[in-house]
Amino acid sequence: MSLLAGFDFMLEIDRGAALKLIKNSGAVLGRPLLPPFEVSLPLGANTSDNVHLIVQDVTLDLNPGSPRISLGFEFRNSTAFVQGLTVPRLSGQIFIRADLKIVPLARARSFQQVSQGVRDVTVGINLRACEVGLFLSETSKDRIRRLIANIGLTEEDFERQAKDRLQQFFRSLGDVAVGNSLRFRLDPNRDGDILEKPIRLTTIVDIRCVDHETIVVFGTMFKPNLGKGDIADKAPALRRPGQDLVVSISSEVFNRQVFCPSFAANIASKKKVDPQSITLPSACGGANEVEVEGGVKITRITPTLGAGHLNVDLEFKQSGPCYEARGKTHNEFVFSMKDGRIVISQSVAGQPDIDIDVDFICKFLLGAIDALLFGFAHGVIVSWAIGELAQLVGGLIEASPQDPQQQNFTFPGVVFEAVGVQPEAFSLIGRFDGLASASDTQPDVTIEATLNTLSTETAGVGIYHYPGVQAQGQQICPPKDFHYLEALQSQAMTLVPQTQLMGLPATFTWKVEGIALNAPTGSISSNVLARYPQPYPKGTAVNQAVTLDYQVFDDRVIVLNRPADGNYYFLVEVTATDPEGTSVTTKMGGFGFIGDDLKFSDGFEDAMKQCAISIRGHMSKLRFAPQRVPPIMGDPGPEEVATYIEAIVEDGIEGVDSVLAHAAIAFNNSFRQPIRATPSEGVVIRTKGI
Amino acid sequence: MKTTCGFEARRFDTFEELVANERLLIGRIAQTPNGGKLFFSNAIRLLELIGVELGPEARRRFEEEFPFLETTSCAAFDAIRASSLTQQSRVRIRGLFDRRKK
Numbered sequence: 109m110s111l112l113a114g115f116d117f118m119l120e121i122d123r124g125a126a127l128k129l130i131k132n133s134g135a136v137l138g139r140p141l142l143p144p145f146e147v148s149l150p151l152g153a154n155t156s157d158n159v160h161l162i163v164q165d166v167t168l169d170l171n172p173g174s175p176r177i178s179l180g181f182e183f184r185n186s187t188a189f190v191q192g193l194t195v196p197r198l199s200g201q202i203f204i205r206a207d208l209k210i211v212p213l214a215r216a217r218s219f220q221q222v223s224q225g226v227r228d229v230t231v232g233i234n235l236r237a238c239e240v241g242l243f244l245s246e247t248s249k250d251r252i253r254r255l256i257a258n259i260g261l262t263e264e265d266f267e268r269q270a271k272d273r274l275q276q277f278f279r280s281l282g283d284v285a286v287g288n289s290l291r292f293r294l295d296p297n298r299d300g301d302i303l304e305k306p307i308r309l310t311t312i313v314d315i316r317c318v319d320h321e322t323i324v325v326f327g328t329m330f331k332p333n334l335g336k337g338d339i340a341d342k343a344p345a346l347r348r349p350g351q352d353l354v355v356s357i358s359s360e361v362f363n364r365q366v367f368c369p370s371f372a373a374n375i376a377s378k379k380k381v382d383p384q385s386i387t388l389p390s391a392c393g394g395a396n397e398v399e400v401e402g403g404v405k406i407t408r409i410t411p412t413l414g415a416g417h418l419n420v421d422l423e424f425k426q427s428g429p430c431y432e433a434r435g436k437t438h439n440e441f442v443f444s445m446k447d448g449r450i451v452i453s454q455s456v457a458g459q460p461d462i463d464i465d466v467d468f469i470c471k472f473l474l475g476a477i478d479a480l481l482f483g484f485a486h487g488v489i490v491s492w493a494i495g496e497l498a499q500l501v502g503g504l505i506e507a508s509p510q511d512p513q514q515q516n517f518t519f520p521g522v523v524f525e526a527v528g529v530q531p532e533a534f535s536l537i538g539r540f541d542g543l544a545s546a547s548d549t550q551p552d553v554t555i556e557a558t559l560n561t562l563s564t565e566t567a568g569v570g571i572y573h574y575p576g577v578q579a580q581g582q583q584i585c586p587p588k589d590f591h592y593l594e595a596l597q598s599q600a601m602t603l604v605p606q607t608q609l610m611g612l613p614a615t616f617t618w619k620v621e622g623i624a625l626n627a628p629t630g631s632i633s634s635n636v637l638a639r640y641p642q643p644y645p646k647g648t649a650v651n652q653a654v655t656l657d658y659q660v661f662d663d664r665v666i667v668l669n670r671p672a673d674g675n676y677y678f679l680v681e682v683t684a685t686d687p688e689g690t691s692v693t694t695k696m697g698g699f700g701f702i703g704d705d706l707k708f709s710d711g712f713e714d715a716m717k718q719c720a721i722s723i724r725g726h727m728s729k730l731r732f733a734p735q736r737v738p739p740i741m742g743d744p745g746p747e748e749v750a751t752y753i754e755a756i757v758e759d760g761i762e763g764v765d766s767v768l769a770h771a772a773i774a775f776n777n778s779f780r781q782p783i784r785a786t787p788s789e790g791v792v793i794r795t796k797g798i
Numbered sequence: 799m800k801t802t803c804g805f806e807a808r809r810f811d812t813f814e815e816l817v818a819n820e821r822l823l824i825g826r827i828a829q830t831p832n833g834g835k836l837f838f839s840n841a842i843r844l845l846e847l848i849g850v851e852l853g854p855e856a857r858r859r860f861e862e863e864f865p866f867l868e869t870t871s872c873a874a875f876d877a878i879r880a881s882s883l884t885q886q887s888r889v890r891i892r893g894l895f896d897r898r899k900k
Contacts, residue, residue: 461887464888469863
């Protein structure tokens with residue numbers, strides 16, 4: 109048994125961490141699976157046959173010794189819509205049993221890389237052959253039994269058909285990626301590189317569950333090692349409880365891709381030459397020797413991983429006209445993490461074991477004896493051998509100087525917190541940062557509104573004498589006459605409630621302006637501040653009672669205006685109650701009718717826009733204090749215009765009255781536009797300052 | 799007469815006698831625990847330890863030929879001799895005199 113089972117690379121992922129990845133990735137259902145959440149799944153080809161699930165919990169179980177996992181969804185207060193029947197208040201569990209799989213990342217590589225078989229991959233799930241289990245609670249089964257009795261289906265038929273259809277749906281999703289945090293680049297044509305981002309491997313051999321809590325990915329880094337490794341030889345997981353993931357490389361990978369490059373870099377740095385030009389001694393290269401300081405040559409360097417430390421055994425020699433000295437030294441280093449970076453410190457500084465052969469006594473011996481015999485050389489040699497290791501190993505994890513938590517190792521979103529060293533493997537131990545386990549979403553109801561003008565009646569026509577804009581002696585916009593038509597509009601506001609985390613079907617009760625809509629149809633009267641556009645542009649504000657007619661349906665309310673009531677806003681309150689009795693109330697404002705509208709001709713709209721551009725051009729030449737007059741960009745909304753005007757007024761620029769008058773004209777015009785979309789857009793329109 | 803190391807005492811009055819007996823000296827140094835290391839700690843004391851006495855002329859020439867050798871300090875020499883531990887640095891002396899000069 110061995111930690112890496114003979115493979116070059118191994119990634120161990122904690123079950124809980126994998127579950128968090130799945131929950132946050134949106135891979136399975138195209139949305140995050142942070143409970144509680146709701147989702148509608150098809151229960152057949154007919155789109156009206158579906159199930160609305162309120163998922164309270166998501167679970168992940170691993171099947172040791174295989175790639176098989178089981179993803180569970182615990183649901184309650186859910187509703188099935190089948191063959192025209194509505195079956196509410198269902199609870200139970202859905203399990204998806206599927207195999208883990210290495211799947212391609214969506215982002216494509218270059219054509220050349222793709223044609224050469226280079227792929228970016230990540231951990232995923234093969235849903236093509238998944239098996240779905242549906243387990244309904246006994247009360248749910250009873251409810252189904254009662255409801256479907258008269259359509260010739262048994263409860264077992266219903267459950268089986270639902271399960272089959274869910275399975276069909278999940279299988280149609282194919283291979284899904286579990287986020288993109290755990291990504292790798294596979295290049296079968298060359299050796300991998302642990303220092304690349306993402307890590308480049310020659311191949312990923314397998315992904316499987318080694319126990320109930322650990323998923324393991326095995327990879328090969330070096331082409332000659334293809335075929336080596338035996339998954340059956342995998343020792344129990346290296347990962348300890350609480351550790352989200354452990355990235356391990358074999359001692360060979362550590363030596364070849366971490367230690368020896370650091371050694372070469374160190375020598376090159378001290379010699380001020382290209383690292384490629386350095387011929388490394390045995391273990392890191394051939395049977396070479398590399399000269400360091402004072403004529404000392406390192407003849408062999410042997411890094412080996414130990415239990416909790418790195419051994420570095422050095423052999424060196426020095427010779428002169430009258431002597432030849434050979435020595436060796438054993439050193440040990442330990443790794444730790446500090447401020448998000450790997451720190452290396454020497455735990456054992458072994459004394460060198462040195463033999464000096466003296467051919468005769470000569471003056472050159474003096475330095476050799478001092479250096480070798482009495483220990484001077486040791487620190488120097490170790491410095492030459494190890495100096496860059498800290499930097500290179502540290503380079504595995506490039507922590508941001510500003511924020512140690514922002515590391516730049518190969519896996520985005522993973523914070524590495526510890527280093528593990530075993531004779532067989534060098535490991536980085538980390539956790540996923542910023543992954544949520546659950547959502548704080550609560551049952552809620554909102555309203556979607558649509559405003560339609562049902563009919564228009566012309567009330568009159570007129571001419572508006574636009575005064576133009578003058579500022580600081582310049583005519584920025586020319587005066588002009590515009591014809592208008594006053595239209596009285598009959599409008600209907602359709603209010604559709606949207607529930608969240610509530611069982612279906614929900615029932616709704618409504619209030620408009622605080623008055624309950626108790627009948628299927630009717631009228632209410634309310635006191636509001638209504639506006640009329642004339643005399644333009646200031647218009648007229650009137651406190652008055654307006655009448656709203658309404659029609660109440662199961663799933664919506666239609667509120668109608670009376671055009672003579674002018675333009676005004678009204679408040680809406682809706683209370684939703686689901687089959688389990690959960691009740692939520694929401695009040696929303698900003699719904700408005702435009703009963704009295706002026707429709708300009710003669711290019712009024714374009715002229716106003718052009719004038720706004722001219723004003724902006726003029727204003728941009730003025731020296732406003734930026735903290736008082738914020739820049740205005742594009743086609744500003746009414747509120748932005750109002751803020752802009754207020755700022756200009758406060759800045760006391762000559763000619764601002766003219767600009768202000770124009771803005772009022774333009775703003776009034778935008779106010780008169782009907783609400784076209786959602787009430788959230790309608791909310792933007794307020795009577796601020798006008 | 800035997801020395802404390804069991805070597806027969808020898809006296810060399812000239813440097814040439816010393817050179818002529820190089821093999822003897824090397825052999826005695828090799829037989830002495832940490833002999834090479836002791837030689838470089840204090841050559842004169844090492845010679846005394848292996849039963850070699852230098853006459854004034856021989857000593858003068860020895861110090862003249864090898865001015866870089868330590869011949870007066872005793873601390874390191876005594877420490878090496880007193881230590882019961884295996885020394886991690888060893889000096890094996892295969893020759894003393896540069897024959898190339900001849």
